[in-house]
Amino acid sequence: MLPINNGDTSPCSHISSNCVLWQGPDIPCIGLCHGDTVSDVIAKLAEQLCDLIDGATSSEPNLSGLDLLCVLPEGQTAPDTVADTMQLIIDHVCNIQGGVEYSLPIISLPACLRYTPEGRTDQVNQLPLDEYAELLATKICDILSSIELINATILNHETRIVALEDCVLPCTDSVDEVDVVSSCIIPGTVAHSALTLALETRFCSLEDAVGQPALIANAINVAGCITGSTTTLSGTSTYGSLSGWVNNPNTLAQSVQNAWVVLCDMYSAIEDIQTNCCPGACDSVVFAYTAEVQRSSTSGIPTSLNILFNGTNIPSGNFEDCGGSTTITVTDSNGTVVTQQVSVVALAGSTTPTNISLSGLDVYDDLTVDVDFCISDESNTCSETDSKIISLNTPCPTDIQASEITEEGLTVTFTNYLGTTASYIIQIINTATGLAEATATVTSPPVSVTQAITGLQANTAYQIKVTTQINGNQSVCSTVAFSTIEDTVSCDEGIDLVVIMDYTGSMSNDITDAKTGAAGLVTTLATASGTNDYRMALVLADEYANSGQPYYATNTEYTTLPSAQKYANTTGTPNSDIYITAMEVFGTNNGTTFTTQLNKIDNTMPLGYGLDSPEPLDRALDLVINDDFVGAFRNNVAKYAVIITDALPSGLDDIYNDSGENDDVFISTLETTCIAEGIKVIVLGTGAGNQVWQDLATNTGGSYDTSFDASSISSAIVNLCGGSTPAP
Numbered sequence: 001m002l003p004i005n006n007g008d009t010s011p012c013s014h015i016s017s018n019c020v021l022w023q024g025p026d027i028p029c030i031g032l033c034h035g036d037t038v039s040d041v042i043a044k045l046a047e048q049l050c051d052l053i054d055g056a057t058s059s060e061p062n063l064s065g066l067d068l069l070c071v072l073p074e075g076q077t078a079p080d081t082v083a084d085t086m087q088l089i090i091d092h093v094c095n096i097q098g099g100v101e102y103s104l105p106i107i108s109l110p111a112c113l114r115y116t117p118e119g120r121t122d123q124v125n126q127l128p129l130d131e132y133a134e135l136l137a138t139k140i141c142d143i144l145s146s147i148e149l150i151n152a153t154i155l156n157h158e159t160r161i162v163a164l165e166d167c168v169l170p171c172t173d174s175v176d177e178v179d180v181v182s183s184c185i186i187p188g189t190v191a192h193s194a195l196t197l198a199l200e201t202r203f204c205s206l207e208d209a210v211g212q213p214a215l216i217a218n219a220i221n222v223a224g225c226i227t228g229s230t231t232t233l234s235g236t237s238t239y240g241s242l243s244g245w246v247n248n249p250n251t252l253a254q255s256v257q258n259a260w261v262v263l264c265d266m267y268s269a270i271e272d273i274q275t276n277c278c279p280g281a282c283d284s285v286v287f288a289y290t291a292e293v294q295r296s297s298t299s300g301i302p303t304s305l306n307i308l309f310n311g312t313n314i315p316s317g318n319f320e321d322c323g324g325s326t327t328i329t330v331t332d333s334n335g336t337v338v339t340q341q342v343s344v345v346a347l348a349g350s351t352t353p354t355n356i357s358l359s360g361l362d363v364y365d366d367l368t369v370d371v372d373f374c375i376s377d378e379s380n381t382c383s384e385t386d387s388k389i390i391s392l393n394t395p396c397p398t399d400i401q402a403s404e405i406t407e408e409g410l411t412v413t414f415t416n417y418l419g420t421t422a423s424y425i426i427q428i429i430n431t432a433t434g435l436a437e438a439t440a441t442v443t444s445p446p447v448s449v450t451q452a453i454t455g456l457q458a459n460t461a462y463q464i465k466v467t468t469q470i471n472g473n474q475s476v477c478s479t480v481a482f483s484t485i486e487d488t489v490s491c492d493e494g495i496d497l498v499v500i501m502d503y504t505g506s507m508s509n510d511i512t513d514a515k516t517g518a519a520g521l522v523t524t525l526a527t528a529s530g531t532n533d534y535r536m537a538l539v540l541a542d543e544y545a546n547s548g549q550p551y552y553a554t555n556t557e558y559t560t561l562p563s564a565q566k567y568a569n570t571t572g573t574p575n576s577d578i579y580i581t582a583m584e585v586f587g588t589n590n591g592t593t594f595t596t597q598l599n600k601i602d603n604t605m606p607l608g609y610g611l612d613s614p615e616p617l618d619r620a621l622d623l624v625i626n627d628d629f630v631g632a633f634r635n636n637v638a639k640y641a642v643i644i645t646d647a648l649p650s651g652l653d654d655i656y657n658d659s660g661e662n663d664d665v666f667i668s669t670l671e672t673t674c675i676a677e678g679i680k681v682i683v684l685g686t687g688a689g690n691q692v693w694q695d696l697a698t699n700t701g702g703s704y705d706t707s708f709d710a711s712s713i714s715s716a717i718v719n720l721c722g723g724s725t726p727a728p
Contacts, residue, residue, distance in 0.1 A: 104129040113139065210252075220255045226262055234268035282382035286313040287344075287373040291390055292353070299417030300395035302363040305330060306353035307342075307371075314348045314375060321345055322374035322381065329372075330356055333365040345375055364394045364473040394418070394468045396477030397449075401668065402464060403699050405675040407485055409438075409454035412464055416445040422470040426451055429479065431461040459486040483676040486636075491721035492530030494637035496537075496586060498630055499713070500620045502645035502687070503540035503581075503601065504610025510644055510685055510708050511602045517710030518598050522591030524714040528721045532637070536594040537630035538584040540601065541620040542608030543576050543654060550579050550608060557605035565630075567623060569652060576654040578616040579608070580623055586631035614650030617643050618667050621681075625673050638721065639679045640702070642713055645687035656692075667696055674700040682716045684708045 020038040030044045066085065068078050071092035079085050108126045113135060116123050127135060163178060179189045185198045210216065228240025228247040239245050245261050246254040288311030294304040307328060325341040340356050347354065361367065367390040374383040397414035404411040412426050424445060428438040438453045456462065463479035501511065525534040542550055547570070552558045558566075558581065565582035584590070584597040601607070621641060623629035633639050648656040651663045674681055680702035683693040688704040697704040703716050 107132045109135075216252050220249055220252065226258070232265045232269075234265050234272060239265070281377070281380035284313070284315045285375070285382045286311065287371075287384045287386060288312050289371055289386065289388075291369050291388055293390060293392065294355070295395075296417070300398065301417060302358055302392055304358055305356045305367075305369065305390070307356060307369070308351060308353050309344055309347040310349055310351050312344060312348040312373075314345055318377040319345055319375045319382075320377070322376050322383070326374065327372050328354070328356060329370045330358070330361065331368045331370070332361040332363075333367075334362055336361055344371075344373060362471055362473075363392055364471050366391055394422075394470050394473050394475040396468055396475055397424075397466060400464060400466055400477065400480045402480060402482035402672065404452075405482060405484060405672075405699075407458035407487055408456045409452065410456070410482060410484070412440075412449075412451045412453060412466075414449050414466070416447055416449050418445075418468070418470050420444045420446075422468065424449065425467040425469070426453065427465040427467070428453055428456060429463045429465050430457075431463055431481070436465075437462070456484050458484050460484050482672060485675055485678050489636055489638060491528040491638045491717075492532060494532035494634065495525050495529045495534040495640070495717075495721075496633050496637055497525060497534070497640045497642065497717070498537040498539060498586075498624055499598075499642045499644065500539045500541065500617060500624065501601070502610075502615050502617055502643075502647060502685070503542045503608040504615055504647075505607060506610065506646055507644075507685075508602055508607060510646070511607070513708055513710045514644060514713070515599055517713060518595045520711060520714045521717070522595060524717050526589070526591065528638075528717060533588045534591070535586040535588060535631075535634070536584065536590055537582065537586050537624075538594060538597050539620050539624060539630060540581045540583060540608070541616050542579045542581070543611045543616055543650065544579070544609050545611055546570075546575070546577055548577055548609070551606040552608070555605050557600050567629070569619075576611050576650075576652075578619060578650075578652065580616065580620045580629070582630050584630070586633075610647075612650075612654050613647050614654055614656045614663075615645060615647045616650050616652070617645050617647075617687075618649035618651060618663060618670065621670055622666075625670065625677060625679060633677060633679065639677065640682060640717065640720070641674070641679055642682045642684065642716070643687075643693070644684050644708060645693075646685050647687050648690050649692060664692055667692055671696050671699050680720060682713070682720075684712050684716070 018037045018039050022032065022034065022036045022038065022041050024032075024034065026033050030048050032041055032044050036044075066078070068085070068088065071089055072078060079088060106126050106128055109124065109132070114123050114125055177191050177193060180192050180195055182188065182190050182195050182198075185202060186195060190198075211219070226239060228238060228245060230239050231237070232239055232242065239258075239261060240247055242261055242265070244257060246258055249255045249258055288309070290308045290311065292306040292308070293302050294306055295302050321343050324343075326344040328340045328342060329337055330339075331337045338356065338358070338361060340354065342354050358367075369388045369390060371386050372383075373386060374381065376382070395417065397416065400412065400414040402410050403413060410428075416422060416424070422445060424442040426440045426442065427436040429435065430437050437457070438455045440451050440453055442449055442451055461481065461483045463481050465479050466477040468475045468477060499514070501507070501514065503511075522536070525536065528534075544550065550558070561581065561583070565585065567580040568577065570577040583601065584594045587593060620629075621643065624641060625633075649663050649667060650656060651661045651666060653661055655661070657663050671681075673679075674696075679700065681697050681700045682702045683697045683704040685708045686706055687693055688697070689706045694704050696702075701720075703720065705712060705716065
């Protein structure tokens with residue numbers, strides 16, 4: 001606002017509001033213009049205020065844009081005036097319930113209203129006002145219900161008392177007859193006398209139909225032909241032992257009950273007669289089969305089943321398999337199945353097997369075989385399901401062997417046919433104690449399993465126990481026996497040496513070399529044995545055709561030998577007769593006599609024959625180590641068996657490893673004995689080029705050499721005595 005200051009006070013004084021001008025903008029809604037005096041401004045504002053107070057419609061403020069959605073009743077138009085709007089808001093606020101929280105008072109219960117809630121042990125002694133009121137209402141309702149029941153009971157009692165009084169105090173013809181309710185005689189409400197008459201009529205009719213008591217008693221007595229001690233028709237028991245039997249019936253009901261017991265027994269007996277009196281079409285039918293496991297010839301793993309129906313009997317006629325075929329189902333322990341369709345009618349009584357492949361099944365655990373037999377002709381069907389459990393287990397290796405046996409260990413070898421998913425537990429069991437002294441587990445095994453084991457005791461009998469595991473199944477295999485060798489001893493503790501000579505036609509040069517080296521050999525033994533004794537022996541092995549005689553059979557050098565030093569096998573041998581001769585047996589420091597006897601062979605005593613190439617040197621070694629052919633080896637000395645040959649071993653038949661005699665297996669047993677006895681085998685000559693002789697020498701701790709000369713035996717002894725040698 002701007003005061004007027006022009007020195008002129010007209011038409012107002014200097015303090016008058018008329019002398020101050022409005023310098024603001026025009027305000028159309030109240031008619032205020034730029035330049036109006038303050039008096040005009042105040043007047044116009046006062047007019048607007050009065051209009052608001054008086055409620056003048058034309059001066060109401062603009063209420064557009066005011067959102068009354070939450071307070072405006074549905075379907076009602078928003079008010080135009082401030083007063084109506086304020087009233088709407090006030091009404092809405094007043095209608096809002098629960099705006100102020102209020103706690104109801106707690107009221108103690110009188111003793112008659114106290115109670116213990118279900119599932120609790122404490123008693124309720126007080127409740128909030130609302131729960132108290134609800135409890136009172138419930139109790140009042142219960143009381144009202146009880147009152148209604150009591151009133152009804154009283155009313156009923158009053159009616160009955162009146163009836164009794166009318167009849168007893170006193171009954172006169174004037175008393176109305178009582179009506180009763182009948183359910184079956186005369187349905188509905190009926191006079192007592194009418195019902196009584198109807199009952200009498202029914203009773204008489206019933207008595208006429210059933211009979212008077214005397215007749216009923218007579219009927220009960222007639223049943224005496226069957227008593228509790230009478231044997232039943234359907235079995236060997238008595239009627240008295242059957243459930244429901246009354247031994248002494250005296251009512252019609254009991255008599256009828258006994259009659260039903262007899263009737264049921266008769267029914268069973270007749271049913272049995274109908275079933276069994278005459279043969280049925282299926283009575284002569286026999287369903288039977290056998291299941292044979294077929295295994296791999298090398299691994300022993302089951303490969304298939306042979307099902308035979310030779311025990312099945314089907315009578316002649318028009319019988320056929322139901323549906324055209326019979327199903328054979330084979331199920332393994334995992335629930336996997338294979339099936340095969342066959343004609344049982346065609347195979348009945350036949351020895352021709354039905355082969356079922358086990359491919360895809362777990363063949364390391366039991367199998368179940370189910371045959372659903374069913375045959376039919378034009379009028380009969382015969383059926384039966386036959387199940388069998390086929391016991392299977394994990395195959396064991398068939399070639400478990402002990403090799404490289406020492407004082408404290410060995411090597412276990414065998415062939416794995418089960419693949420890399422199998423595993424093997426190898427235990428070495430002390431035979432005396434039964435305890436496992438060493439255990440090895442072979443997982444992801446190769447085809448050829450070779451497991452070295454140590455930690456054993458010297459000179460002790462053991463058994464190899466192999467447990468096979470695959471697919472969660474396992475088998476304990478047959479044990480293989482072996483013995484560890486004794487602690488080593490050196491040659492200077494004494495030496496026992498036996499020379500086993502191939503005494504056949506091709507050996508002349510080797511025999512000559514042996515004679516030449518005899519003196520050196522004796523010297524070698526004497527030196528190596530130190531202050532202890534050495535012993536020497538000489539054995540010859542020869543062979544002839546059946547019924548042949550040794551070239552030296554009549555030679556004095558041969559005939560003068562003790563009979564215990566001459567062995568001949570001339571019977572039961574398919575291809576040959578063998579002759580084994582101990583020219584010199586063990587003797588203390590007997591180098592001189594050994595040399596003398598050695599010089600006789602192929603000299604004063606003719607050289608032998610030999611038949612075909614393989615020669616019986618293995619049988620000669622057998623006699624030496626198992627039958628004490630040259631005397632028993634001593635304990636605690638170095639022991640050697642020297643084999644000089646140019647051929648393979650022949651066994652008893654002049655053939656190496658034929659189908660009838662496996663010489664490798666036999667030599668393996670000799671090897672085991674030599675290891676156990678501490679006998680080292682030395683093989684010399686061209687025959688040492690054969691693997692079987694090399695394995696025998698190596699596995700017993702000896703040596704082999706395909707060349708042979710005068711110094712060969714001495715050199716071999718010197719080499720072996722340079723270390724130590726096992727002896728039992």
